[in-house]
């Protein structure tokens with residue numbers, strides 16, 4: 001069963017009940033082998049698993065607390081064969097994008113530019129804006145580095161993205177920090193998009209004190225399944241390989 005959660009693009013202000021944690025849909029993009037799955041698994045399980053089914057695309061969720069506020073983080077680990085293809089499956093779903101390259105692979109860095117251009121073009125003018133984080137992964141492979149930190153930073157600043165270098169096989173906290181920073185960026189953009197209007201001199205302007213309290217622009221969504229990690233979207237592509245697999249996480253097949 002494929003169950004996708006959307007979010008209201010048009011800002012129809014609805015009240016999110018206090019007890020309901022907000023949601024944050026994050027899409028991870030990048031060329032094959034850049035480390036998308038490894039980063040996703042590390043964030044969800046604190047473990048580094050070395051081999052994944054490259055054709056497996058799935059969406060996972062995790063209940064997090066960011067700055068004392070609970071949030072359901074949904075992560076779509078994509079599996080484009082090369083470059084952004086049929087992007088509509090994630091463009092309207094995402095609250096944010098993490099675009100990954102491997103510092104030891106120049107081609108993966110070039111592919112990131114295509115992804116950044118695609119998502120920034122789509123998000124242009126949309127409210128709230130969709131934050132993009134550029135990630136240089138495999139920083140443990142320094143001796144094989146092909147992409148300098150300066151190159152990564154320059155690409156990120158050209159598109160107004162945040163930029164980090166990480167390694168999915170090193171400490172968990174640096175990976176968790178990235179995902180939590182994405183949640184903070186989404187919250188900032190949401191607050192920015194519902195910031196009270198400036199009251200003009202014209203007395204006819206609505207006085208905000210009488211307007212209902214503005215809250216996040218999310219439509220009421222069904223509460224997600226209680227399980228901590230759930231697969232909410234079936235795999236897009238079935239694995240072609242029939243090697244024996246160990247299923248670590250629902251939806252992840254590890255060889």
Ligand SMILES: Nc1nc2c(ncn2[C@@H]2O[C@H](COP(=O)(O)OP(=O)(O)OP(=O)(O)O)[C@@H](O)[C@H]2O)c(=O)[nH]1
Nearest residue numbers: 032033034035036037038050052054138167168169
């Ligand atoms: N040294 C090192 N290897 C990594 C790191 N992250 C991922 N890898 C390895 O790189 C290979 C590809 O990792 P994946 O997570 O499958 O990459 P992916 O982007 O999901 O690739 P596809 O599944 O083909 O789309 C695997 O062998 C991982 O073990 C890292 O930070 N450091």
